[in-house]
Amino acid sequence: MAETAANPRERYRNQVRAEVKQLARERIAADGAAALSLNAIAKRMGMSGPALYRYFAGRDELITELIKDAYRSLADTLRDAAGTGADPRGLARALRAWALADPHRYFLIYGTPVPGYRAPADTTAISDEIMAVLLETGRAAGSPDPGRTAMAFWTRLHGVLSLELAGQFDGMDLDREALFEAEAAALP
């Protein structure tokens, strides 16, 4: 969020961009990423559709921005947790809290690929960063094989979390937090 606005115009620009993204997040939370529409967002801001083209090159650029923001936010969350000396279980809790706070943001990163949409290259760097945090945390916790710990962290916790967020546990008599904790505790 490096938005040190030089001139007032740029400051305003950044404000509007932020507002558009906020409304986009809300719309995605309501109807999913596939249903995201520039026109609908404009209408909700009391503007005409074409106005948004001053702020985003098009629909795809907006989605790309949201994905990058989500990645950035997750990476920061995990790095912060690691910074306070958390072990893998602590990181796992941070991950779950982040995901529950906004399930659609989680699916924006790890969900079913959006048809016809190609993820930007920038995200690769951030996902590498996330991997590095997992590796370092595994190493610090004395794991005999930090690489395996990191991969298991990723795949197993994504497994429980994504099923929970998708509502697959919905009619089941099941303690979701306990299930997640059990998986976090069983990491190699």
Added chain:
Amino acid sequence: MAETAANPRERYRNQVRAEVKQLARERIAADGAAALSLNAIAKRMGMSGPALYRYFAGRDELITELIKDAYRSLADTLRDAAGTGADPRGLARALRAWALADPHRYFLIYGTPVPGYRAPADTTAISDEIMAVLLETGRAAGSPDPGRTAMAFWTRLHGVLSLELAGQFDGMDLDREALFEAEAAALP
């Protein structure tokens, strides 16, 4: 596939329904479930759009059919594997083969929920059936806690598989099959 057609008309009806579903699967494989369109399918069959309303009440019914078929197919696959005496690792291999054969079919069941779409009640019965097979297989393999084994089977293998199918491993130097096998071998 109980399609013992009484009269010729019903036989024809079933054929057309099957063809529509086949084309729908192809379109989903190409562009994802959100992009499924009755008109597009009709065009590809050389018919007008409204014609399909003789066979399906609407778009939602078609999607529902596809989801039920997918569930049915997965349940049969796992039950067949269990029937040949497979242990959880064997079941895991059957699951992966089934998912790799048609990734979008897998996401139809376990992917990000389709916006505004509610899964039909029938699927609950089939997912219970799948759970029962997992439980029984865990029990037969001498698991001390079959319930935990079944849940770990579901969540962990979904974790690796869905990330693989979504292309999250794409730029990584990684043996996917070995990773999956390691998870299957580590089941409690």
Added chain:
DNA sequence: TGTACATCAGTGAACGCGCGTTCACTGATGTAC
């Protein structure tokens, strides 16, 4: 401090698109006598 000019936000009309769905109708197919 005041004016002239460049910059930029936002509008409204327009284009072409594809969607789901309803409806009145034609023509072929199967059925009953």
Added chain:
DNA sequence: TGTACATCAGTGAACGCGCGTTCACTGATGTAC
């Protein structure tokens, strides 16, 4: 075996919708002298 009738598949026109995006234009805002 032949005819009369009911059933059903498929058509084409139509409705209303919202989408992404381009374009020429107006009016406000900031900047340079």
